[in-house]
Amino acid sequence: MTSKKDRDGETALKNDDISPDIRQELFRLQVEIRDCEKRANDLFFQNMIKGTSHLSLGQEAIAAGMAMAMQPGDKSFCTYRGHAHTLARGVPMEKVLGELMLRDNGLMRGKGGSMHLTSVEHGVMGSYAIIGAHLPIACGAAWRAQYLGQDDVSVCFFGDGTTNIGAFHEALNFAAIWKLPVVFVCENNLYMEYTLTSEITAVEHPAADRASAYGLERIVIDGNDADVVYRTAQAAFAKARSGGGPSMIECMTYRHSGHSRADPAKYRPPGELERWLEKDPIKIYRTRLAEFGVPEARIRAIEEESKRKVDEATEVCKASPPAPAELLTTDVYADGGWAWRN
Amino acid sequence: MAELTYRDAVARGIAQEMERDSNVVFLGEDVARAGGVFKATVGLVDRFGPLRVRDTPISEQAILGAAMGAAMTGLRPIAEIMFADFAAVCFDYIANEFPKLRYMTNGQLGCPLVVRTGNGGGARFGAQHSQSIENWTMMIPGLKVVAPSSPVDVVGLMAAAVRDDNPVIFHEHKSLYATKSEVPDGEIVDTLGTAKILRPGRDATILALALMVPRALAAAETLASEHGIDCEVIDVRSLVPLDTQTILNSVARTGRLFTVEENPRLCGWGAEIASIVADEAFWDLDGPIVRITTPHIPLPAADHLEDLALPSAPRIVERIARVMNGARR
Ligand SMILES: Cc1ncc(C[n+]2csc(CCOP(=O)(O)OP(=O)(O)O)c2C)c(N)n1
Ligand SMILES: [Mg+2]
Numbered sequence A: 001m002t003s004k005k006d007r008d009g010e011t012a013l014k015n016d017d018i019s020p021d022i023r024q025e026l027f028r029l030q031v032e033i034r035d036c037e038k039r040a041n042d043l044f045f046q047n048m049i050k051g052t053s054h055l056s057l058g059q060e061a062i063a064a065g066m067a068m069a070m071q072p073g074d075k076s077f078c079t080y081r082g083h084a085h086t087l088a089r090g091v092p093m094e095k096v097l098g099e100l101m102l103r104d105n106g107l108m109r110g111k112g113g114s115m116h117l118t119s120v121e122h123g124v125m126g127s128y129a130i131i132g133a134h135l136p137i138a139c140g141a142a143w144r145a146q147y148l149g150q151d152d153v154s155v156c157f158f159g160d161g162t163t164n165i166g167a168f169h170e171a172l173n174f175a176a177i178w179k180l181p182v183v184f185v186c187e188n189n190l191y192m193e194y195t196l197t198s199e200i201t202a203v204e205h206p207a208a209d210r211a212s213a214y215g216l217e218r219i220v221i222d223g224n225d226a227d228v229v230y231r232t233a234q235a236a237f238a239k240a241r242s243g244g245g246p247s248m249i250e251c252m253t254y255r256h257s258g259h260s261r262a263d264p265a266k267y268r269p270p271g272e273l274e275r276w277l278e279k280d281p282i283k284i285y286r287t288r289l290a291e292f293g294v295p296e297a298r299i300r301a302i303e304e305e306s307k308r309k310v311d312e313a314t315e316v317c318k319a320s321p322p323a324p325a326e327l328l329t330t331d332v333y334a335d336g337g338w339a340w341r342n
Numbered sequence B: 001m002a003e004l005t006y007r008d009a010v011a012r013g014i015a016q017e018m019e020r021d022s023n024v025v026f027l028g029e030d031v032a033r034a035g036g037v038f039k040a041t042v043g044l045v046d047r048f049g050p051l052r053v054r055d056t057p058i059s060e061q062a063i064l065g066a067a068m069g070a071a072m073t074g075l076r077p078i079a080e081i082m083f084a085d086f087a088a089v090c091f092d093y094i095a096n097e098f099p100k101l102r103y104m105t106n107g108q109l110g111c112p113l114v115v116r117t118g119n120g121g122g123a124r125f126g127a128q129h130s131q132s133i134e135n136w137t138m139m140i141p142g143l144k145v146v147a148p149s150s151p152v153d154v155v156g157l158m159a160a161a162v163r164d165d166n167p168v169i170f171h172e173h174k175s176l177y178a179t180k181s182e183v184p185d186g187e188i189v190d191t192l193g194t195a196k197i198l199r200p201g202r203d204a205t206i207l208a209l210a211l212m213v214p215r216a217l218a219a220a221e222t223l224a225s226e227h228g229i230d231c232e233v234i235d236v237r238s239l240v241p242l243d244t245q246t247i248l249n250s251v252a253r254t255g256r257l258f259t260v261e262e263n264p265r266l267c268g269w270g271a272e273i274a275s276i277v278a279d280e281a282f283w284d285l286d287g288p289i290v291r292i293t294t295p296h297i298p299l300p301a302a303d304h305l306e307d308l309a310l311p312s313a314p315r316i317v318e319r320i321a322r323v324m325n326g327a328r329r
Helices: A009-015 A020-045 A060-069 A083-088 A093-100 A134-148 A160-164 A166-177 A208-213 A226-241 A272-278 A281-291 A296-319 A325-329 B006-020 B044-048 B060-072 B084-104 B134-138 B151-163 B212-227 B244-254 B269-280 B303-309 B313-324
Strands: A075-079 A124-128 A154-159 A182-188 A220-222 A247-252 B002-005 B024-028 B053-055 B076-083 B114-119 B144-146 B168-173 B180-183 B196-199 B204-208 B231-235 B238-240 B257-264 B290-294
Touching: A020 A060, A020 A083, A020 A093, A020 A226, A020 A281, A020 A296, A060 A083, A060 A154, A060 A182, A060 A226, A060 A281, A075 A083, A075 A134, A083 A093, A083 A124, A093 A296, A124 A134, A124 B084, A134 A154, A134 A166, A134 A182, A134 B060, A154 A160, A160 A166, A160 A182, A166 A182, A166 A208, A166 B060, A182 A226, A208 A247, A220 A226, A226 A247, A226 A281, A281 A296, B002 B006, B006 B024, B006 B044, B006 B076, B006 B151, B006 B168, B006 B180, B024 B060, B044 B053, B060 B076, B060 B084, B076 B084, B084 B114, B084 B134, B114 B151, B134 B144, B134 B168, B134 B238, B134 B269, B144 B151, B151 B168, B151 B180, B196 B212, B204 B212, B204 B244, B204 B313, B212 B231, B212 B257, B212 B313, B231 B244, B244 B269, B257 B269, B257 B313, B269 B290, B290 B313
Parallel strands: A075 A124, A075 A154, A154 A182, A182 A247, A220 A247, B024 B053, B024 B076, B076 B114, B114 B168, B144 B168, B204 B231, B204 B257, B257 B290
Antiparallel strands: B002 B180, B144 B238, B196 B231
């Protein structure tokens, strides 16, 4: 992204390809994801979120930029680190936090939990917790669109560590040979759980370098700049929609917290987090908005509105009862029940 | 009415459903142009075109994953896993993905697909191309599991499986592909979860599945003619849902239960049925429930060894006659 300094004042603003409204939306999404994730973290330490949870703190620009470029019918497939992508598609915070808190008001009424957020009405076609499994699944959804002549795109998010499992490679080849309208988005946050992916991977860019092997363009972008993500996504989605086939986008980013709630991330070398905090996507974007002339008061209003939304959502969730016992045996089979015998 | 092989019944069943519903699509390795390694899908690509009948790379995870993604967004895919043993390389979909989708999403998504696969032994293929894996799939909540033994059941159960809104694992038996019998003309649609009494009898109930069905029937004839034991033979057909009522009613009449299972002994499908019968029909029983299974070994390739391993008609006769004549085992 060119900053205002390199540009010609007013002309730059006029020629900019991203409208002020979209910029503010991109900022709003990132801020809301950040605040909601922080709240999830707080609730976790208050023992109000059980099980596990994987935050996207520091990775918000990818979720925001991608979702902003999507159209309503487009389908997102994400991982257990999927709160951000779910929120970015417009799912209300209380539905997400409710599921994290395993309450009846949650997206799946507590039956799925934090790793499986799903909201079909928003195009969130599930969050998958077995590494790599959803890349072929996204291919299948894209195959359906191609077969039925529908123009939606399937967008599949995963991490750098995921590039070393077989399903990743099977899916890339499959998408390439069938020219499927699927966009793979690798959120390269440098680590799989607690190990540097670079230490266990044969190539430097685990997704992009492999994409080349399947005939796809090698795309590596700054995943902490929502504008860059948004522009790259628009191009990839347009290509998919017009029958041009799949893309792989490797987004460089960093998670500010540990892998999951239990992880204090002690394995990180000193200074690494601090360097990445300098490149905090929200910090970058706040400056960007100011450079493009968005008044400070407007920026503040977005930030305050986000805080208010998170507080409200938290209260709704706290007031919601836990999932009722009768849910235990519902929806095992399509008849709504669990009967396996007569 | 015409004679049809079990192999041709597969293609007929798929064709019947593809004809009816344009959302039914079919994918797998060598299934289109080559007509399948078992030649069970010959002619489908000519009839329905390469967009509906698709050859895939050797990517079992991609095959099942793609089938799932298509199923959850509106298609009704049939996916082939060539040899049932290969289910092990894509078991994530069978165990973790298909069967849990509906539950985990609180009913937001479903997975209406069929995985058809060449199951079972008898072809001298050795330990990695001969297994009976129906029990691997039976133990997972959320799946339906069928294993037809005759051409007419292949057509009817295939139709039922494709029309079902759940993931169905459809075990075709490799050693039955060449067998033939009469199949009525016109549309055939059967019902999942129904066992079939193939031979009524008074003295003992024999449960069998797939290749074990013709062997159990042959054994029953010998038991009647040579030992004066009149056996009722039930083709279980569907492990999930399980037609417990047909089984329990039969045991109530005969008082004796034998299972004939091709799977290795431990946790074979008959163990679950034996436990149900012990729980719910104990006082109907006049003697122990006896399971006749493949021993708990990998399958050998050598013909005489494989024949020793799989339950055969003579072995079924010998075991049932011995137990019915008062032996404890
Ligand atoms: C098949 C499988 N193996 C291992 C795991 C355990 N696991 C969960 S997350 C994770 C790391 C994944 O790293 P990456 O793909 O980089 O995603 P990130 O968590 O960094 O977003 C691992 C190994 C799993 N869930 N599934
Ligand atoms: Mg990672």
